[in-house]
Amino acid sequence: MALYLVLIQIEVRNTSFNPFTAKLKMYNTFMKKSRFLLIFLVALAIVAMILGLWRPLERRLHPTSNPKSSEAPQVSILVSGLEVPWALSFLPDRDLLVTERKGRVLLIDLQSGKPVIKVIAKINEVASVAESGLSGIAVHPHFQQNHWIYLYYTYRRNGRYVNKVVRYELMNNQLTNPKIILDNILAARTHDGGRIKFGPDGYLYITTGDAQVAKAAQNPKSLAGKILRIKDDGSIPADNPFPGSPVYSYGHRNSQGIAWDKAGNLWSTEHGSDAHDEINLIKPGKNYGWPIVRGNEKRSDMESPILQSGEATWAPAGAAIIGEKLYFAGLRGEALYVFNIKTHDLHKYFEGEFGRLRAVVVGPDGLLYVTTSNRDGRGLPRPDEILVINPKKL
Structure with missing residues (x-):
């Protein structure tokens, strides 16, 4: 009997709880769950970045700009599958002209209900490298009489990059009879400006970048780092x-953006150096400071921006004005910004939804037409599109 009890005691001890073994099992279980949780969180972060839900800190608007979040309004896609569309301009018959950075000029026929894309030119001498290439397009105010279309693009001459403005005739859906209107604008792989528009005075306005030569912006003999104004034949207004x-x-x-308000005042958007992007009210003959001052830095002999982004980066591009609202596209900001030129309130829309935005124009129907720029080597590649936005819902 005593032996039997001893055997039972030994059996119980052999099957009793072992603290070390239990802790080891708990640790293994915890590590398995931790690895699963880590994999899940990494996958979730990747999906969030792809969908544009994660936004880096530097992309937030600087507090000095006091942006206000707004409910997204109605938006539709006019066309998709473009290749870095840069500028838009409407013809009198309501068809839409589009430039693509690599050198194509497109006409989007909007007369038949469903948009039809036609290639009306391929500019073979365009040098499309980094930010350079075919950019601005403008329709002459008297197009119905002269059929003139203007292009701004980069080309190579004697081993150097140069920008120029060329006038064409649009005949039978083809650009013909090119004539150089303005040449010898300093160019580079980046900082090429490129927006061209006819102002309410009938003259052609041209934005140029500093072409990576900052001091050129202060050199009166250089056409770089300027806003230029010429007649339709390239001559100089008196x-x-x-x-x-x-x-x-x-x-x-x-x-990269210019627009006029109803009083005839000229406004521009300007890229800062990694931050301090600007909205400027342009006055003839004035100095806007680069590279001597930027952002809120002031000098009595230089103009200060009406609005600047602080340490954030919008990379503001095309601009349009309706009433008292200046609409401008954000490339790095990946949003459409709406700035009230009277109250200086700033709102942003579609942040991250469509990617990088570049051109903004007002159509004959009063709607905003906006291009994406998602295949230009920056940001997350997505299809390039033309968006149609109802400004009344902004």
Whole structure:
């Protein structure tokens, strides 16, 4: 009997709870769950970045700009599958012209209900490298009489990059009879400006970048880092601020958007150096400071921006004005910004939804037409599109 009890005791001890073994099992279970949780969180972060839900800190608007979040309005896609569309301009018959950075000019026929894309030119001498290439397009105010279309693009001459403005005739859905209107604009792989528009005075305005030569923006003999103003044949208006020169304003780093308000005032968007992007009210003959001052830095002989982004980066591009609202596209900001030129309130829409935004124009129907720029080597590659936005819902 005693032996039996001893055997039972030994059996119980052999099957009793072992603290070390239990802890080891708990540790293994914890590590398995931790690895699963880590994999899940990494996958979730990747999906969030792809969907544009994660936003780096530097992409937030600087507090000095006081942006206000707004409910996204109605938006539709006009066309998709473009290749880095850069600029838009409407013809009098309501068809839409589009430039692509690599050198194509497209006409989007909007007459038949469903948009039809036609290639009306391929500019073979375009040098499309980094930010350079075919950029601006403008329709002459008297297009119905002369059929003139203007292009701004980069090309190579004697081993150097140069920008120029060329006038064409649009006949039978083809650009013909090219004529150089303005040449010898300093160019580079980046900082090429490129926006061209006819102003309410009938003259052609041209934005140029500093072409990576910052001091050129302050050089009155250089066409780089300026806003230029010329007649439709390339000659100089008699009332330009500097006699015999196309320079209208200077001290610009890389202005890519211009628009006029109902009072005839000229506004521009300008890229800062990694931050301090600007909205400027342009006055003839004035110095806008680059590279001497930037952002809120002030000098009595230089103009300060009406709005600047602080340490954030919008990379503001195309601009359009309806009433008292300036609409401008954000490349790095990946949003459409709406700035009230009277109250200086700033709102942003579609942040991250469509990627990088570049051109903004007002169509004959009063709607905003906006291009994406998602295949330009920056940001997350996505299809390039033309968006149609109802500004009344912004």
